[in-house]
Amino acid sequence: MQHYVVGVDLGGTSIKFGLVAAGEGIVYQTSLPTDAEQGPDHVVTQICNGIRLLIDAVPDLSQIEAIGIGAPGAVSWDRTSVSAPPNFPGWENLNLSKALQSGLGMNIPVVVENDANAAGLGSSFYGAGRPFDSFIMVTLGTGVGGAIIYNNQIFRGATGGAGELGHISVDYEGPLDRAGVAGAAEAYLGQRFLSRHARYQLLNRKDSLLHQMADEDLLNITPKMLHEAALAGDAGAQEVLAWAGHKLGVMLGSAINLLDIRKVIVGGGVSAAGDFILGPARDTMMRFVMPGLRDGVEIILETLGNEAGLLGAAHLAFQATLD
Amino acid sequence: MQHYVVGVDLGGTSIKFGLVAAGEGIVYQTSLPTDAEQGPDHVVTQICNGIRLLIDAVPDLSQIEAIGIGAPGAVSWDRTSVSAPPNFPGWENLNLSKALQSGLGMNIPVVVENDANAAGLGSSFYGAGRPFDSFIMVTLGTGVGGAIIYNNQIFRGATGGAGELGHISVDYEGPLDRAGVAGAAEAYLGQRFLSRHARYQLLNRKDSLLHQMADEDLLNITPKMLHEAALAGDAGAQEVLAWAGHKLGVMLGSAINLLDIRKVIVGGGVSAAGDFILGPARDTMMRFVMPGLRDGVEIILETLGNEAGLLGAAHLAFQATLD
Numbered sequence: 001m002q003h004y005v006v007g008v009d010l011g012g013t014s015i016k017f018g019l020v021a022a023g024e025g026i027v028y029q030t031s032l033p034t035d036a037e038q039g040p041d042h043v044v045t046q047i048c049n050g051i052r053l054l055i056d057a058v059p060d061l062s063q064i065e066a067i068g069i070g071a072p073g074a075v076s077w078d079r080t081s082v083s084a085p086p087n088f089p090g091w092e093n094l095n096l097s098k099a100l101q102s103g104l105g106m107n108i109p110v111v112v113e114n115d116a117n118a119a120g121l122g123s124s125f126y127g128a129g130r131p132f133d134s135f136i137m138v139t140l141g142t143g144v145g146g147a148i149i150y151n152n153q154i155f156r157g158a159t160g161g162a163g164e165l166g167h168i169s170v171d172y173e174g175p176l177d178r179a180g181v182a183g184a185a186e187a188y189l190g191q192r193f194l195s196r197h198a199r200y201q202l203l204n205r206k207d208s209l210l211h212q213m214a215d216e217d218l219l220n221i222t223p224k225m226l227h228e229a230a231l232a233g234d235a236g237a238q239e240v241l242a243w244a245g246h247k248l249g250v251m252l253g254s255a256i257n258l259l260d261i262r263k264v265i266v267g268g269g270v271s272a273a274g275d276f277i278l279g280p281a282r283d284t285m286m287r288f289v290m291p292g293l294r295d296g297v298e299i300i301l302e303t304l305g306n307e308a309g310l311l312g313a314a315h316l317a318f319q320a321t322l323d
Numbered sequence: 324m325q326h327y328v329v330g331v332d333l334g335g336t337s338i339k340f341g342l343v344a345a346g347e348g349i350v351y352q353t354s355l356p357t358d359a360e361q362g363p364d365h366v367v368t369q370i371c372n373g374i375r376l377l378i379d380a381v382p383d384l385s386q387i388e389a390i391g392i393g394a395p396g397a398v399s400w401d402r403t404s405v406s407a408p409p410n411f412p413g414w415e416n417l418n419l420s421k422a423l424q425s426g427l428g429m430n431i432p433v434v435v436e437n438d439a440n441a442a443g444l445g446s447s448f449y450g451a452g453r454p455f456d457s458f459i460m461v462t463l464g465t466g467v468g469g470a471i472i473y474n475n476q477i478f479r480g481a482t483g484g485a486g487e488l489g490h491i492s493v494d495y496e497g498p499l500d501r502a503g504v505a506g507a508a509e510a511y512l513g514q515r516f517l518s519r520h521a522r523y524q525l526l527n528r529k530d531s532l533l534h535q536m537a538d539e540d541l542l543n544i545t546p547k548m549l550h551e552a553a554l555a556g557d558a559g560a561q562e563v564l565a566w567a568g569h570k571l572g573v574m575l576g577s578a579i580n581l582l583d584i585r586k587v588i589v590g591g592g593v594s595a596a597g598d599f600i601l602g603p604a605r606d607t608m609m610r611f612v613m614p615g616l617r618d619g620v621e622i623i624l625e626t627l628g629n630e631a632g633l634l635g636a637a638h639l640a641f642q643a644t645l646d
Contacts, residue, residue, distance in 0.1 A: 074615055084615075134481045148581075157583025158457045159616075167580040167613045170495050171506075172573040179613040181576070183494075250495040253504070257490040258471075258578060260480025290490045290502040292397050292407075293482075 003321070004061060006051050007314030008069040009115065009306070010043075012036060012087040016306065017050040019058060020314035025126065026307065028057050040091040048103040066109040068317030069096060070118030070309040077160045079111050079316075109320035115309050116163060117154045119267065120147025122312030127304035128265045135263035136255055137302075138165050138248070140270035140277075143178065144186040148259065166190070170250040188247035191270060195221045198240045208236035227273040241273050245280030252281065252299070253288020260293055267302030274301060326644070327384060329374050330637030331392040332438065332629070333366075335359060335410040339629065340373040342381060343637035348449065349630065351380050363414040371426040389432040391640030392419060393441030393632040400483045402434050402639075432643035438632050439486060440477045442590060443470025445635030450627035451588045458586035459578055460625075461488050461571070463593035463600075466501065467509040471582065489513070493573040511570035514593060518544045521563045531559035550596040564596050568603030575604065575622070576611020583616055590625030597624060 003022040008015060011034060018029040032050045035042055047069070055061060073085030080097035097110040113121070120137035123129035129137070133152055139145035144166025148155035155162050166186035167179055174183025177190065187193050199218040202208045209229040214220040229237035252264055264285075266278060282299050289297055302308060325344055332339040334357060341352040355373045358365055370392070378384060396408030403420035420433040436444070443460035446452035452460070456475055462468035467489025471478035478485050489509035490502055497506025500513065510516050522541040525531045532552040537543040552560035575587055587608075589601060605622050612620055625631060 146581075155582075158585060159583055161616050162581065162583035164580040164583070164613055164616070168577040169573055169611055170492060172493050172570070172607075172611075179615075181580075181611055181613060247495070250492055254491040254577060255581060257487040257504075258469075258485065258581060259478075260482055260485035260487070262481060284495075288492055288495075288504055290487055290504060292502075293484050293487070 005317035006067045007310040009309040010071040018310045019054040036088045044099045066317035066320045068111045068313035070115040070313040111316040111320045116145035117147045118312035119308040122308035124149045126311045128302045132263045134261045139268035141268040168251045185251040205236045209234040223270045230276045241276040242280040245277040249281040249284025252285045262297045264299045327387045328640035329390045330633040332632040333394040341633045342377040359411045367422045389640035389643045391434045391636035393438040393636040434639040439468030440470045441635035442631040445631035447472045449634045451625045455586045457584045462591035464591040491574045508574040528559045532557040546593045553599045564599035565603040568600040572604040572607025575608045585620045587622045
């Protein structure tokens with residue numbers, strides 16, 4: 001008998017669903033809007049609706065065996081509950097496992113994990129992380145997320161919150177990130193921070209392509225525009241991305257010194273800028289890793305894209321069926 | 324039958340030896356000079372001599388069952404060999420396990436671990452770390468060492484080198500530490516760095532007690548003097564220690580964000596300065612830990628002193644007898 005689980009990636013704007021067959025990967029996927037502003041009950045209903053869509057879409061499917069969910073916010077140690085996910089108004093603490101079991105009327109395991117951790121696990125079993133037992137995952141997006149994969153498992157720390165690479169400080173007098181940490185990596189690499197830095201850097205560089213691309217309003221600059229301008233040879237855009245890559249390198253150097261995990265996998269939307277960020281990050285990182293730990297240190301670009309989180313969640317669901 | 328092991332703490336100037344009985348702790352201890360400048364063969368002979376002294380000193384001792392050694396430098400994953408310990412001339416890579424088995428003519432397990440990791444394990448089973456399954460250990464001495472104790476075991480990373488807290492950077496444009504890492508915690512808190520900072524800070528503060536204590540030559544300043552002057556109310560000495568504590572706090576904030584391990588145990592000679600360093604470290608640390616991870620964060624002073632490394636090594640020896 002083929003074994004099926006559902007992987008869910010709960011995001012601030014959309015929820016992605018994948019029906020995953022053991023040994024085959026995603027056999028069917030769909031997505032629904034999160035409508036987070038309508039509150040947690042509505043989000044739970046949306047998740048249940050999406051899962052039912054998957055089940056209905058595969059006629060010969062007798063049963064799914066477990067559900068795995070990657071969610072933003074703090075996840076409880078027992079992987080059932082989610083606290084205060086950012087940008088989910090009214091969501092304090094919710095036992096998502098119970099809510100889904102009840103909403104679906106299915107008494108199967110429902111495993112919840114932090115979304116960055118789920119993406120790390122997805123990379124480990126389906127993505128760029130496959131060759132490595134242990135690696136550091138960094139996700140460059142709105143914020144800077146992270147996960148530590150150690151011996152093919154998520155390193156969760158004492159309470160389940162490990163891997164907050166974006167809040168490692170590279171300069172105790174640096175700019176504050178959203179959490180109020182001075183000089184945190186996110187305060188340079190997070191989308192809004194990177195765009196803001198670009199705005200100031202390019203203000204007096206009228207020759208930069210970014211002025212045209214942003215319709216003469218630098219408030220419109222996005223990391224995607226920076227990447228496109230850099231590809232087109234724009235020196236200003238290249239310098240801004242290199243500046244961000246430098247901070248990424250410092251942070252990764254510190255993380256490697258602490259963990260002695262020498263492979264780094266970088267994913268997330270901003271990582272599309274590729275070597276414009278990762279080149280300077282590599283150079284800087286090597287200078288910040290202590291000499292005795294430098295052998296084999298490497299930064300690798302994740303290729304899975306948005307499916308990493310969904311596949312990692314599905315992997316946790318498969319594990320739960322074995323417990 | 325009582326079970327005995329030997330714990331060894333291999334230092335740059337002296338080697339400490341402890342005969343440890345299961346459930347009783349250290350029943351006899353001694354030390355010998357390392358004479359590291361005479362080369363690795365001589366150091367191995369010294370270790371063998373010390374172990375024989377312990378065995379001879381306890382007349383009714385029939386047999387020791389294993390030996391554990393904490394050593395500086397990089398230790399191999401299988402815990403047998405030590406590479407390039409700092410300040411041990413001519414020592415490249417040596418299988419210390421085999422060398423001791425052969426030198427002593429005893430076919431018993433000999434387990435080698437990095438000295439900072441051994442001290443962390445000692446704290447975990449015999450020191451301030453006893454109440455906690457997981458904690459971060461920082462050792463403030465000549466350098467800044469560290470260990471991650473996770474679920475009562477050493478977190479070793481991918482190759483055995485994890486826990487290098489002293490080389491986490493808190494300022495990418497800061498001063499270089501001995502490994503060449505800019506703004507590394509050790510470049511503020513390591514003994515020579517701290518003394519140098521004190522020298523410059525106090526140069527034009529003729530009212531500081533340190534001028535007298537150092538016989539009017541600030542090159543003589545030691546961390547111990549700074550502590551004594553601070554205790555006597557010297558504002559300059561207090562400010563220097565607070566400056567160092569601030570950097571310790573930034574580094575620990577980053578480490579906690581990455582690991583979600585919320586207990587920090589601080590040992591080593593410089594930690595004797597206690598709250599003059601740890602007070603400012605606590606304040607700063609809380610500002611650098613992201614809000615969601617702040618509950619229960621705590622810095623605790625290690626009380627074991629020099630015995631931590633020896634006891635941790637003995638613990639590894641006991642574990643080896645069970646393998």
